[in-house]
Amino acid sequence: MVLKPVAVWIEKERLNGNIVRCLTIILRSRGCYWNRCLMCGYKKDTSKDVTLKDLIDQFNFALKRLSGVDVVKIFTSGSFFDSxxxxxxxxxxxxxxxxxxxRKLIVESRPEFINEExxxxxxxxxxxxxxxxxxxxADDFIREHCINKGFSFEDFKRSAKILKSHCVKVKAYILLKPPFLSEGEAIRDAIRSIKAVKGLADVVSVNPTNVQSGTYVEKLWFKGLYRPPWLWSAVEVLRNAEIDAICDPVAYGKARxxxxxxxxxxxxxxxxxxxxLTQDxxxxxxxxxxxxxLWERVVELEDYSRIPLALIHV
Ligand SMILES: [Zn+2]
Structure with a gap:
C-alpha cells in the first residue's frame, strides 16, 4: 500500500526579501522520540511502523506538486535528523x-540531533x-516546568552555532503562551525570547498555542484553566520583534x-x-x-487573577 503524507499544500513564503511559492509536506513518521511536551498533540500524525519505503512513497506523492516551487518545507512531527x-x-x-x-529546503529538529555531521x-x-x-x-524555567521540553537554552545555543558556522540558517520557534503564564507574562516572555536569540537565529516563528487533542493543555482548557493567546498579543509580540519574525496563527478565531x-x-x-510575508x-x-x-484589561489583570479572564467570546 502506498502511504500518503499527513498533509501537502502550497503557500507563500518569504525568501531573501521576495515572496515565492513554497511546498509544505507533513510526513507521517515514527514520531518524536521525546513526545512529552504539554501542548503537543502531533502523536496523532505518527505511526510506529512507518518504513523507509513509506517515507519515500509519501515524499514522491508530494513531489508531484513541485513545479514552480522555490522553497520546500519537510516536517515530520519529530526531528529530521533523528536517524x-x-x-x-x-x-x-x-x-x-x-x-x-x-532554492531552499527547510526542516525541523530538536537540538540533540544537530552536530557537525x-x-x-x-x-x-x-x-x-x-x-x-x-x-x-529562552527561559529555562518556563521551558522545563510549563512545557516539559527537555533541553536547555544552552543546548539551543550550541546547535544554532554549529548550524551557523556551516552557513545553515536557523529558525527558532517561540511558543506564545505556554500554560501557567498570564497573558501579560506570555507576551513579555515571547518578546524577551526573541531578543535572546538575536545573533543565533535568522528568523523566529512565533507560534500561538492552540489546544490540541489529548494534551495536558487540553485538560487545563476543559477545566477553564487555560485560554489560547489573544491575537492582539501576537500583534504586540511581532511589533516588538527585533529580528525577522513570522507567525501563522493556526486555528485562529476558534475557541481552541x-x-x-x-x-x-x-x-x-x-x-x-x-x-x-512583508515584515512591514x-x-x-x-x-x-x-x-x-478588553484585551488591555486582561493583560493587566491576569497577572493577579492567575486564571484566564474573558474565556468566552464577548
Ligand atoms: Zn475584536
Missing part, C-alpha cells in the same frame, strides 16, 4: 530529488537550507486557537500573515475593534 525516525538513506533521497529544482550534510547541498528548532522560550472577540479575528489574522508593521495600523480595550 531512528528519519533514516539517513531517506534524507539522501530527499537531497537528490530536490537538487537542481529548488548533520550540519555538513546540509551545507554540502547546492540550495540554501534552514533548520527550525522548537526553542519555545488564538482568538480575539470573534468579530475582528479574521482581519487581525490576515494582518499577522501579511506581516509575516504598518499592516497593523488599520486594525481596530472594541475588544482591544
Amino acid at each position: 531512528k525516525e528519519i533514516p539517513k538513506e531517506f534524507r539522501s533521497f530527499v537531497y537528490d530529488a530536490l537538487t537542481g529544482k529548488i 548533520t550540519a555538513e550534510e546540509l551545507s554540502s547541498l547546492e540550495f540554501e537550507t534552514e533548520v527550525g528548532i522548537g526553542l519555545e522560550t 486557537g488564538p482568538h480575539n472577540c470573534g468579530r475582528c479575528d479574521r482581519d487581525v489574522a490576515r494582518a499577522i500573515r501579511e506581516y509575516s 508593521a504598518s499592516v497593523f495600523d488599520g486594525l481596530n475593534c472594541s475588544c482591544f480595550k
